[in-house]
Amino acid sequence: MVLSDLGRRINAAVSDLSRAPNLDEKAFDSMIKEICAALLSADVNVKLVGNLRKSIREQVKFKDLPPNTNNNTKRRLIQQAVFDHLTHLVDPHAEPYKPKKGKSNVIMFVGLQGAGKTTTCTKLARYYQTRGFKACLVCADTFRAGAYDQLKQNATKAKIPYYGSLTETDPAVVAAAGVARFRKEKFEIIIVDTSGRHQQEADLFAEMVQVQTAIKPDQTIMVLDGTIGQAVESQSTAFKQTADFGAIIITKTDGGAAGGGAISAVAATHTPIIFLGTGEHMMDLERFEPKAFISRLLGYGDMSGLIDHIQSITRDSAAMKETQKHLAEGIFTLRDMKEQITNIMKMGPLSKVAGMIPGLGGMMGGMSDADGTEKLKRMIYIYDSMTAKELESDGKILVEQPTRMTRIAHGSGTSVREVEELLTQHKVMAGIAKNMGQNKQNMQRAQKMMQGPNSKQQAAAMQKRLQSMGGAGRGMPGMGGDLSQMMQMMGQGGGGMPNMAQMQQMMSQMGGGGLGGLGNMFGGGGGGGRGRGR
Template identity: 40%
Template sequence: MESLRSGLLSVLEKVKNSVILDTKEVDSIIRELQRVLLKADVDVRLVFELSEKIKKKFFSREIPPGFSKRDVLIKILYDELVSLLGGENATPYTLGRMPYKIMLVGIEGSGKTTTAAKLAKYLKENGYSVGLIAADTYRPGAYEQLQQLATKIGVSFYGDPQCKDPVRIVEEGVKVLEGRGVQVFIIDTAGRHKDEVSLMQEVSEIYEKLKPDDVILVVDATQGKGVAKQAIAFKEKVPLGHVVVTKLDGSAKGGGALSAVASTGAKVAFIGTGEKLDDFEAFDPYKFVARLLGMPDLEGLLRKFQALEEHEKERARLAAAGKITLLDLKEQLLEIKKLGPLSKVLEMLGGPPIAVKGSLEGGEKEIDKWIAVLNSMTEEELLKPEIIDRSRMTRIARGSGTTVRDVKRLLESYTQMKKIMRQIYRSRRRIQGF
């Protein structure tokens, strides 16, 4: 994944070195991103969809106070890359009621047997009693390999090298391991190709007999966007629950593999990042993208945006409850100023809006005076007007070039406006039957 990481870092470098981030600069950044993703074998359609989303979001979004255009573009890049890798549907891997049966499927050479052991080790370290069942009756040495791995990590094991019926092995294995107190059963099935009809049918038979709680598809990152066809082929035979993407450590096509899996609707549960049994981790697209971008200040930037989003949610909640802050009033007044002369605004509205009626009565100069007063307030005062005492009024008036009387008039109008909002909210609740 190093090539993908270095490519994305070059995109971020272009963002940081940008001057005005106009259409020309943003298009240049998008072209660089496209080159990086296509090199990582991400599907062309997905790349161009992502490009259009980034441009649309960037040019339609207002820059929040305290943030730069660069900050906003980096956040949008981060969000869209997370979405590309299935971030919208990402949930931690959890087990249901015990006993819990997990069936691993995949094509030959995907690293399925090693993944079975890695998963067993991961679950054992999380407090579960785990057993491995060797149901691969085709690959020479599959039984011995899984047995050695089970011994190495200290979990129960069942297999029968004399039996060639995988369904029978699985049924017997579950009985034997249940007797040993095993809670989680991991079944390693034979690797097969999506075009091998008889072997794909065998997957269905094992599923029908075993009725596993989860079917996990193991795919090889070096296959890039080709893993989508594998996921679809297996999904047609069994209810695919999750996916493990292996060999991400050295694959230049890892981005393609992850995005291809996400595009099928399947959830990536784990990733394999090396050959050792510890090179295995739960997949979190948010952390994964943050690691790829590798910006030391990215975490701080994301925290700032998270705080902003929480703040906006709280304001939306208050507005829905019939409450409004001075910050809301300020933004309404600024929006009115953007529309042009007051006379034209009134024509468009068919009369002044209730929420800012008091501010409109005095005309254009009154709006300017109110905005000046509000600009002189701190964010805390805008959000909690009740803290504004005589001393604060004096400071606000001095800073805005107005009088204390002007500040008091604004606060009185604001109080009246809040009463109207509460009445509207209560009326709405009565109508809705609350």
């Protein structure tokens, strides 16, 4: 994935610093040098890198630290400084337009030829559609042959209404007609695709302004190809001066390009990135948030991104709604676990999922996406060989009647050992579900209290009540610590870099189930099954 090499190099530099026996200014300088070299090799602007180096040095001054400062405190200061300034690098501190329900939000796309605008238009329409907006597409690209057909094909596949013309050659006329039609039909998201153009093509730039004048968009989005390097900075500046776009989407981030040029474009135009295109499928569009992005880049995970991704997949799933109902009641059947695994497989490459979950990337132990997917498939084969009665059970019936496990193993082309491992994983996750049901009301009260004016005092009082009820000892793993700290780690309690010591402790506590249970799914076992013999 684009920027993945940058993330590995920066993460390695910070990790090497953490392992240094004597954390002095020399080790600190070595880390900064490696981070800057990684940024430069990723095509980030030289001036930006120089400013970053200077800022980190100014924030961490060894000579001002007390003589008795231990290495852990120094590491924490340095890690926070790196996190803060990398976040600042991709954060223009400008709020993008937020579409409102109940009104027509017109969004116009601009960008270079071949940047992936048409595909990204459909992805964005689908993104809003899955979140309850009434979305549609307008093809105002009358310059490129096949543009209308491409948009029509994408829109039909995604079941999104579209408008275009094979006879009208004036893009401003087509755009205005399409927007007027969809406004009349009360569509909430109207996305207008335009021709790809280059800063030296004056006629096309004038045409872009004409389209913008005709439809008066609420938001103009610049689509940037993540693979074209530092040239993107001058191109985006030219577009900004002409069309004054208010947001950026970076495409093709699933390739092997450096991608740092896109970061430079953010700094040059002071415009926020709102999404990253991560693949060719309609679901391969990730919401961009600076802190979460840098957190993933440094290997700290992105829980809010994971939750958003899961919700986009499961929002309309009847089976998932049934699972959520079960969880609220403290129930977790074998069918529920099958649904969870199926949704994990829908989320794309396992490396993408692992990057969002703190610690899971390491827990996969270098397993490839293909191997991880194969393991998940074998688990689905086991479920497919179960009867309806077995799937609706808690698994005890299989333990009490071992012949059922033998039958399932033979039917799925796996081994009895794999069936036993699956039941063990289910038992742990079922235990967590049971406790989640018991503690649901307590957690809801805690979250409400933490948002109030006396949040700290109320959270402390709630913590005492949970402890008196046994919640700290027998509640959901990872919930026995300070609630405010946990909420921060989950991205709901404030900014800053995640406390990695606390996060790692929470993940180890969750090692048997929940998100942490994914580590067990990929970690060991598997048995010597015969493979799928059907």
